[in-house]
Amino acid sequence: MSTKEAFPKDVFTSLRELLEMEFYARNFSFLARKQKVKSILGGKHASKLRGRGLDFEEVRNYVKGDDIRNIDWKVTARTKETHTRVFSEEKEKPALIVVDQSKSMMFGSQKRTKAVVAAELAALSAFRVLKEGDRVGGVVVADNGIDIVFPKRDRRNILRFLEKIVSRNHELAESVSQGYDDLLHDAMKKIRNIVTHDFLVVIIGDFHRYSPDVIKFISQIGLHNDVIVAKVTDPFERDIPDTKFVAGDGKTQITVEGSNKKLQSRFAEGFDSDLLSFKSQMKKYRIPVFTVNTVDPVDQQIKEVFKGKGREQRGKGKVT
Numbered sequence: 001m002s003t004k005e006a007f008p009k010d011v012f013t014s015l016r017e018l019l020e021m022e023f024y025a026r027n028f029s030f031l032a033r034k035q036k037v038k039s040i041l042g043g044k045h046a047s048k049l050r051g052r053g054l055d056f057e058e059v060r061n062y063v064k065g066d067d068i069r070n071i072d073w074k075v076t077a078r079t080k081e082t083h084t085r086v087f088s089e090e091k092e093k094p095a096l097i098v099v100d101q102s103k104s105m106m107f108g109s110q111k112r113t114k115a116v117v118a119a120e121l122a123a124l125s126a127f128r129v130l131k132e133g134d135r136v137g138g139v140v141v142a143d144n145g146i147d148i149v150f151p152k153r154d155r156r157n158i159l160r161f162l163e164k165i166v167s168r169n170h171e172l173a174e175s176v177s178q179g180y181d182d183l184l185h186d187a188m189k190k191i192r193n194i195v196t197h198d199f200l201v202v203i204i205g206d207f208h209r210y211s212p213d214v215i216k217f218i219s220q221i222g223l224h225n226d227v228i229v230a231k232v233t234d235p236f237e238r239d240i241p242d243t244k245f246v247a248g249d250g251k252t253q254i255t256v257e258g259s260n261k262k263l264q265s266r267f268a269e270g271f272d273s274d275l276l277s278f279k280s281q282m283k284k285y286r287i288p289v290f291t292v293n294t295v296d297p298v299d300q301q302i303k304e305v306f307k308g309k310g311r312e313q314r315g316k317g318k319v320t
């Protein structure tokens with residue numbers, strides 16, 4: 001059986017497809033100072049997301065037009081002349097892209113699976129960070145293990161990261177869902193050892209399980225680092241089809257009367273309630289959350305997210 005037959009497009013990803021995402025890694029930035037007011041990273045999140053940060057350079061005589069907030073009052077008092085502090089932007093802000101390739105991501109009702117979308121977004125994010133001139137690495141969380149690629153300012157490092165993603169993605173064809181809490185606990189320890197301070201951490205997954213451990217982990221990482229959460233969704237997770245269908249989890253199956261309006265309403269309300277709760281908890285820690293669906297092209301969705309317009313998607317989901 002050929003690779004193409006074994007791993008069909010849109011169900012699984014490939015290295016070639018992920019490398020193509022480099023072309024779209026432009027016209028947006030993860031740095032807070034470059035965000036428009038309505039961007040997902042602007043507004044209420046601006047004070048939390050630090051950009052690259054500032055390094056102190058020197059104290060010099062105040063010049064008309066300098067920011068008065070940078071006046072060094074101690075030097076000014078000592079010299080009797082107004083002096084200001086000069087800062088320069090830090091040369092880099094290392095990034096870590098965490099991407100979920102566990103069994104719950106192996107789902108897609110219309111166009112692509114969540115695993116493919118997460119892989120594409122991870123590739124897009126990694127190439128964007130590299131174009132900003134920063135070190136980038138990644139962590140791939142899968143049922144059969146966790147892969148770590150330490151941050152480097154090297155395109156070959158991204159290639160290694162993408163190869164790990166593709167390998168774990170293809171394992172989904174035969175892998176069995178493991179104890180997610182244990183897997184997450186192991187991942188947390190490894191990630192904490194990497195992101196010590198002032199990292200950018202992009203976490204991509206479906207967050208299918210809104211466990212307290214997930215919230216605790218993200219909030220702890222966010223104490224000293226900039227964290228952005230991308231939740232991958234499929235339209236079927238919210239809007240069930242208006243027909244009878246069979247649903248299963250690999251162990252049991254049930255017949256669902258999708259035409260039942262009450263059931264449709266409860267299904268949608270349950271999804272919206274869970275998502276709102278997750279976003280509300282993240283908001284407490286000023287961590288932005290945006291959704292990406294499995295129907296629309298990832299690059300187009302990201303463009304809308306960072307433009308801050310949040311349009312209605314063809315897959316009936318929203319980029320919010």
